[in-house]
Amino acid sequence: MAEIALSARHDPEAAAATRRYFWARFLVYAVLTLFAVIYLAPLLVVVFNSLREQSDIARNGLISLPRSFRLDAWAQAWGTYCVSGTCEGMKRNFFNSLWMTIPATLISTLLGAMNGYVLSKWRFKGSEILFNLMLLGVFMPGQISLMPWAFLLGKLGLTNSTYGLVLIHVVQGISFTTLFCRNFYVSIPDDLIKAARIDGAGFWRIFRKIILPLSPPILIVTVIWQFTGIWNEYLFGVVFTSGQQQPITAALVALTAGGTTARAYDVMSAAVLIGALPPLMIYLFGGKYFVRGLTQGAIK
Amino acid sequence: MSALMIRDLHKSYGGLEILAGINLEARTGEFVALVGPSGCGKSTLLAMIAGLETVTSGEIWIGDRLVNSVQPKDRDIAMVFQSYALYPTMTVRQNITFGMESRGVPKAEQAEAVKRVAALLQIEQLLNRKPGQLSGGQRQRVAMGRALVRDPKLFLFDEPLSNLDAKLRVDMRTEIKKLHHRVGKTTVYVTHDQVEAMTLASRIAVMNQGSVQQFDTPKRIYDRPTNMFVAGFMGSPAMNFIPARLTGSTSIAVRAADGSDATLALAAPLPAGAPKDVVLGVRPEHIYRFTTDLKSRKPAVEPIQAPVELVEPTGAETLAVLRLGDLEITGRFEPDDAPIMGETITLGIDMSRACLFDPATKALL
Numbered sequence: 001m002a003e004i005a006l007s008a009r010h011d012p013e014a015a016a017a018t019r020r021y022f023w024a025r026f027l028v029y030a031v032l033t034l035f036a037v038i039y040l041a042p043l044l045v046v047v048f049n050s051l052r053e054q055s056d057i058a059r060n061g062l063i064s065l066p067r068s069f070r071l072d073a074w075a076q077a078w079g080t081y082c083v084s085g086t087c088e089g090m091k092r093n094f095f096n097s098l099w100m101t102i103p104a105t106l107i108s109t110l111l112g113a114m115n116g117y118v119l120s121k122w123r124f125k126g127s128e129i130l131f132n133l134m135l136l137g138v139f140m141p142g143q144i145s146l147m148p149w150a151f152l153l154g155k156l157g158l159t160n161s162t163y164g165l166v167l168i169h170v171v172q173g174i175s176f177t178t179l180f181c182r183n184f185y186v187s188i189p190d191d192l193i194k195a196a197r198i199d200g201a202g203f204w205r206i207f208r209k210i211i212l213p214l215s216p217p218i219l220i221v222t223v224i225w226q227f228t229g230i231w232n233e234y235l236f237g238v239v240f241t242s243g244q245q246q247p248i249t250a251a252l253v254a255l256t257a258g259g260t261t262a263r264a265y266d267v268m269s270a271a272v273l274i275g276a277l278p279p280l281m282i283y284l285f286g287g288k289y290f291v292r293g294l295t296q297g298a299i300k
Numbered sequence: 301m302s303a304l305m306i307r308d309l310h311k312s313y314g315g316l317e318i319l320a321g322i323n324l325e326a327r328t329g330e331f332v333a334l335v336g337p338s339g340c341g342k343s344t345l346l347a348m349i350a351g352l353e354t355v356t357s358g359e360i361w362i363g364d365r366l367v368n369s370v371q372p373k374d375r376d377i378a379m380v381f382q383s384y385a386l387y388p389t390m391t392v393r394q395n396i397t398f399g400m401e402s403r404g405v406p407k408a409e410q411a412e413a414v415k416r417v418a419a420l421l422q423i424e425q426l427l428n429r430k431p432g433q434l435s436g437g438q439r440q441r442v443a444m445g446r447a448l449v450r451d452p453k454l455f456l457f458d459e460p461l462s463n464l465d466a467k468l469r470v471d472m473r474t475e476i477k478k479l480h481h482r483v484g485k486t487t488v489y490v491t492h493d494q495v496e497a498m499t500l501a502s503r504i505a506v507m508n509q510g511s512v513q514q515f516d517t518p519k520r521i522y523d524r525p526t527n528m529f530v531a532g533f534m535g536s537p538a539m540n541f542i543p544a545r546l547t548g549s550t551s552i553a554v555r556a557a558d559g560s561d562a563t564l565a566l567a568a569p570l571p572a573g574a575p576k577d578v579v580l581g582v583r584p585e586h587i588y589r590f591t592t593d594l595k596s597r598k599p600a601v602e603p604i605q606a607p608v609e610l611v612e613p614t615g616a617e618t619l620a621v622l623r624l625g626d627l628e629i630t631g632r633f634e635p636d637d638a639p640i641m642g643e644t645i646t647l648g649i650d651m652s653r654a655c656l657f658d659p660a661t662k663a664l665l
Contacts (some may be wrong), residue, residue: 191385194352199399199446200373209398213389 050074050269057265073266077274081267083255084243090271092244093251097231098278100162100247104169105226111170112177112222117211119178120185121193122203131182137175142235145172153240160245165237169230176229177222184218185211217293224286228279248275302361303328303486304349304454309358311344311510318344320510322358326454326503331480331487333501335494337533340507342490343458349488350456351375363453373402378447379456382463384439386431392442393427396449417445420479437468444476448483455487461496473499494534498522506530524655528662531581531655537619540587540629542580543659546570552656554580555625557607557644564602567652574658574665581655584619587631589639590648600652608639622647 045063053068060067079089119131149168150159158164188211196206237250246254252275256268304326311319319341326332334342347353349360351372360367367375386395393414400410418424421441431439440460447455460476461469477500480487491497497504498518505515506529514526525531531539544552545561550569553561564580588594590603609628610621618638620631622645631639631647639645656665 189383189385191381191383192387194347194350194372195379195381195385195446196387196398197352198350198372198377198379200402201398205402210387210389 046269046272049265050077050273052266054264054266062265073264073270074274076264077267077270081255081264081271083251086244090248090251090255090274093246093248094274096162096241096245096251097247097249097275100165100169101227101230101278104166104173104230105223107166108170108173108177108226109219109222111174112179113181113212113215113219114207115174115178116181116183116185117207119182121188121190121206121211131178134175134178137172138179140175142172142233146235146239149236149240160241162241162245162247164240165247168236168240169226169233172236173226173230176225180222180225181215181218184215188214217289217296220286220289221293224282224290227282231279302326303330303363304332304488305359305361306345306349307359307361309345309348309360310356311341311348311353312356318510319348319356322512324505324512324515326486326488328486329484331489331500331502333489333491333497333504334507335491335497335504335533336507336513338492341510342492342507345507346379346456346458346488346490349454350377350379376453377456378450378452378454379458380443380447380460382459384431384443384460384463386439386442386446388431391428391430392423392434392445395431395442396427396446399446399450413449417449420448420482421445436464437472440464440472444479448479453486455485457487457489457491459491460489461491462493476500494536498534504534506533508533523653524664525581526664528579528581528657531657531664535583537584537630537632539655540582540584540627541657542582542624542627542629544578544580544656546574546576546578552578552580554604556605557623557625558605559625562604564604564649564651566656567600567654570656570665574656575660577659578665579657579659581657582629582649583653584630584632586650586653587622587629588648588650589633589637590646594648598648598650598652601648601650603646603648605644606647607644608641611638611641613638 048064048066049057049062050073051069051071052066053070056066056068077089078094079091080087081089083089115134119127153159153164153167156164156167158167192210193206196210201209231247232249233247234249234253237247238253241247241250252271255271256263302325304324306322306324309319309322309324310317322341322345324332324345334345336342344353348355349362351367351370355368362375362377386392387398390398396414396417397410400413405413414427418427421444423438423441423445426434426438426442431442434442443460457476461472464472473496480500489497489500501518503516504518504521506513506521508529514521514530516526521530521534525534525539528541532541542554544554544564547553547563550566551563552566553563556562570578588601590601595601595603604624606622606624606629608620609623612619612621613635615635618633618635620633620639621628622631622639623629633639657663658665
C-alpha cells in the first residue's frame with residue numbers, strides 16, 4: 001500500500017525531466033526536418049519543373065508550385081528533343097551510359113574480387129606493398145590520369161567510343177573494388193583455405209566454390225558503388241566522347257549549353273531526372289544491402 | 301613400418317627459429333600426440349606435415365615417400381582443424397564430398413562413402429543442414445567425417461577439442477579414442493591439454509621452444525620425465541619440485557617447515573658424478589599420511605613433518621597445500637583420510653616414485 005501511495009504522488013522532478021525530454025526531442029526533429037527540406041528542395045524543384053508547362057515556368061518563375069501538369073517534357077527529353085542538330089532526345093545517351101556502366105561495373109567488381117582473394121588468401125612477398133600501392137588509386141583524382149588516358153585510347157583506337165570508357169572505368173575502379181573485397185575476405189578464416197587445399201581444391205576451385213559463395217554481401221556493395229560512381233561520372237565522358245557517343249552525364253551539358261532559342265526548362269528538368277533515375281533506383285532497392293554488406297563480416 | 305618419419309626438421313621465419321631439429325616417428329596405426337605450451341611449435345610442425353608450411357631443412361616421410369615438396373592434396377593425409385573449417389555455404393553432405401569432388405571420384409562412390417561415414421559418426425540426420433545450423437559437437441563430428449571419408453594414410457588433428465565446453469570435450473575425447481580403435485589409422489594429434497595427450501596417445505612428444513623434450517609412451521613420460529619441463533608440464537596438479545642436498549650416496553636432506561633438515565633415504569643410489577645440490581620431484585599422489593602400516597606396505601616411503609596450510613576438497617580427492625621450508629607443495633589425499641587445515645602431519649613421500657633432477661641442466665639424474 002505504501003508503495004502505491006508513493007508512486008501515485010506527483011513528483012515535480014520527474015515532470016520536469018519529462019518536459020525537458022520533450023523539448024530536446026522537439027528540437028532534434030525540428031533541426032532534422034529543416035535539413036531534410038534544404039536537401040530535398042532542389043530535387044523537388046526539378047521534379048515540379050519537369051511536369052509544368054513551359055509557359056507556366058516562364059510566367060511564375062523557376063521556383064514555384066506547379067499550376068499546370070503534363071508529361072510532354074518527359075517524352076521530349078527521352079525521344080525527340082533536338083540537341084545540336086539531332087532530334088533524338090536523351091535516349092541514345094541513356095543507353096550509352098547503360099552499355100558503359102554495366103560491363104564496367106561487372107568487370108571491375110570481378111577483378112576486385114579476384115585481387116582481394118589473392119591479396120588476402122594467397123599472400124606473397126611484397127603483396128602488402130602492392131596492396132598499398134593499389135590503395136593509392138582510391139585517393140587519386142581522375143583528372144591526373146586524363147593525359148595518359150588520352151594517349152592510351154589514341155594508341156588503342158578507342159577514342160570516342162563506349163569501349164574506351166568501359167576500359168577507363170574498369171581500371172579506375174579496381175582500387176576501390178579491391179579494397180572492399182580484400183577487407184571482406186580477410187575476415188574469412190584461413191583454415192577454410194587450408195582445409196580446401198588438403199581436400200584437393202586449387203586456386204580457382206577455392207575461389208569459385210568457397211570464396212564466391214561467401215561474397216554476395218560485399219559484391220552487392222561493390223556493384224552499387226561502382227554502378228553509381230560510373231553512371232554519375234562526367235569528366236571522362238565529356239573529354240573522350242562527343243555527340244552520339246556521349247554518356248548521359250556529358251550529354252546533359254550539351255543539352256543545357258546548346259540552346260539558341262528560349263531555354264526549355266521543362267525538358268531539361270525531365271532529362272536531368274532521366275539521367276538520375278538509375279542510381280536512384282539502385283539506392284532505393286539496394287540501399288539496405290549496401291549498409292549491411294559494409295558492416296557484416298563474411299561469416300556470422 | 302613407419303607411417304610418418306621426421307628427420308632433423310627445421311623451420312625458421314627470417315632469423316626466428318620456430319623448430320630446431322625435430323626427430324619423430326609414428327608407426328602404422330599409432331596415435332602420436334604432440335603436446336606443449338602455446339608457441340612451442342607443435343602446430344607449425346603439424347602444418348609442415350600437412351604441407352601447409354614449407355620446410356626450411358630436414359625431411360618428412362609419409363609412408364615410403366619423401367614429401368618435403370609434395371602438395372597437401374597429394375600427401376594422402378586428412379586434417380581436422382581447431383576451428384573445424386567447415387565450408388559455411390555448403391551442406392554437411394557437400395562438405396564431406398568436396399574433397400572427392402575435387403578428385404573426380406564418381407558420384408555413386410561418393411554417395412556410398414558419405415553413407416558409410418555418416419553411419420560411423422551418427423550424423424545421417426544432419427547431412428542436409430548447413431554448418432551454421434549445427435552445435436559445436438555436431439560440427440566436430442562433421443569435421444571428422446570430412447577427414448574420415450578420405451581413407452588417408454595419415455590423420456592430422458589440430459587441437460580439435462579446444463573449442464568445446466568441458467563436458468563435451470570429455471565425451472568427444474572418448475569418441476576419438478573409440479574411433480581410432482575402430483579405424484586404426486595412424487594419427488598425429490596436436491593439443492596443449494596434457495590430459496588429452498595422456499588419455500589418447502600411444503606415444504607422446506612433449507615439445508617446448510621448438511624442440512621435442514621427450515618422445516615416449518604416456519606412462520614413461522609421466523613416471524620418468526626426462527627433464528623438469530616435461531615433469532612440470534605433464535600432470536595436474538603439477539609435480540612438486542623440492543630443492544635438496546646430497547648427504548651420502550643414498551640419502552638427501554630437504555628443509556622442513558621449522559628450518560631443520562630432514563634426511564630422506566633414496567630408493568636407489570644416484571649415479572656417480574651427480575651434483576651436490578639436486579631437485580627432488582614428487583607428484584602430489586605420491587605424498588601420503590605416514591603410518592607404520594604404510595611403511596610396511598611401501599618400504600620406500602620416507603617421513604617428514606609438514607604443517608597443512610590449505611585444504612581443497614574436490615569430491616573425488618582432497619588436495620592439501622603443505623609447507624616445506626620456504627616452499628608450498630601439494631599433496632593428494634583420499635577425502636576420508638585428508639588432513640585438516642592448521643594441523644601438522646607427518647607426510648610419507650614415496651621415494652621409489654620420486655625423480656631427482658640436476659638444478660643446473662634441469663635434466664633427470
